[in-house]
Amino acid sequence: MAVTMLQDWCRWMGVNARRGLLILGIPEDCDEAEFQESLEAALWPMGHFTVLGKVFREEDNATAALVELDREVNYALVPREIPGTGGPWNVVFVPRCSGEEFLGRVLHFLEQQGQTVESVAGALGLGLRRVCWLRSVSQAIQPWVETVRYQRLGVFSGRDQPAPGEESFEAWLDHTTDMLHVWQGVSERERRRRLMEGLRGTALQLVHGLLAENPARTAQDCLAALIQVFGDNESQATIRVKCLTAQQQSGERLSAFVLRLEVLLQKAIAKGALARASADHVRLRQVLTRANLIEPLEEALRKLRMVGRSPTFLEMLGLVRESEAWEASLAGSVRAPAEEGAGAHADAQADARANSPGGRGRPGQGLRLTPHQKQGPGQGLPSPEQAPGCPQLSKEALATTTRPSR
DSSP states (O other): OOHHHHHHHHHHHHHOGGGGEEEEEEETTHHHHHHHHHHHHGGGOOOEEEEEEEEEEEETTTEHHHHHHHOOOOTOOOOOOOOOTTTTTTOOOOSSHHHHHHHHHHHHHHHHTTHHHHHHHTTTTTHHHHHHHHHHHHHHHHHHHHHHOOOOOOOOOOOSSSTTTOOOOHHHHHHHHHHHHGGGSOOOOHHHHHHTTBBOOHHHHHHHHHHHHHOOOOHHHHHHHHHHHOOOOHHHHHHHHHHOOOOTTTTTTHHHHHHHHHHHHHHHHHHHHGGGGHHHHHHHHHHHHHHHOOOHHHHHHHHHHHOOOOOOOHHHHHHHHHHHHHHHHHHHHHHHHHHHHHHHHHHHHHHHHHHGGTTOOOOTTOOOOOOOOOOOTTSSSOOOTTTOOOOOOOIIIIHHHOSSOO
């Protein structure tokens, strides 16, 4: 469960999961200075690291943090626990190699060497009884090993924004690279088929074109071409421009834009195009200038900017989702009186037709304004302050977020 959370979080942040650590069990009242000090004391042998984010887990009643290393996890050095406030904090990382993969690689190695389980057992001086036992075990697990070896790849289409059910190129590439290594004993034709099985759209068209040009290309050659086309080859200047020009698209929810902007910011930081200390400032500026904001949220963010208190990613996401919930409740409260007024107007028209001779009615007779109709344009609609569920962004949210950072 924890490893799955680590992999999903890394996939969302666009980080290689084999360079990520998930720290669990951090008390909620642990301050930032103490947190950083504990990490540095435990992780300094691993080299430079960066804390990408924190989230509170209700099931643990504690905070979890995602840490990115500057290189893949060194399994000989990584600690299993970190001494900290409230007891040791658990460290979760992607296992080096599962038991299934290890077993598959052992059997594949024996096949490559022209050996069998029985011949290895004989060379080790094992008796006939043990050789028979090993043979029966190998025959029993062989179908299972073949099943483990063949895992369908995720779906990658080459889209800038993956559709539901598709993976980003980084996540797809990590899994595909591992599986091509596991499939070393499979024929090249089958390796190519399995690779193309997970491709769609422009990515599939690219591989089709490569194989049409040269049918002898290997699956590894096709993967190298995909890396060249879809890999992260952007320069520092390019990714920086993308960050500074990112804007909310038509029909895109504000929270979705904030998430998309965060991915760009993290890529810019990883490439050295943006200092981590300025990420909050850039995020606030982009949301204020490149997004469609409702008045309470815009007022709250401008006050934060005036006092020099740029919200973090999680703080910004919380404010945005709060404003979206309030906007939805406001739309519901406006819709109800409008529907009621439309019904009253229809009833008045029906009465007018019934009271008029011949069903036509005379001007000025048979029509009575209902209380809803007597109100002028815009009257009777709730103001933002009167709408139920208004989050009061300019008061309560600012009370907790506009304090100058120490």
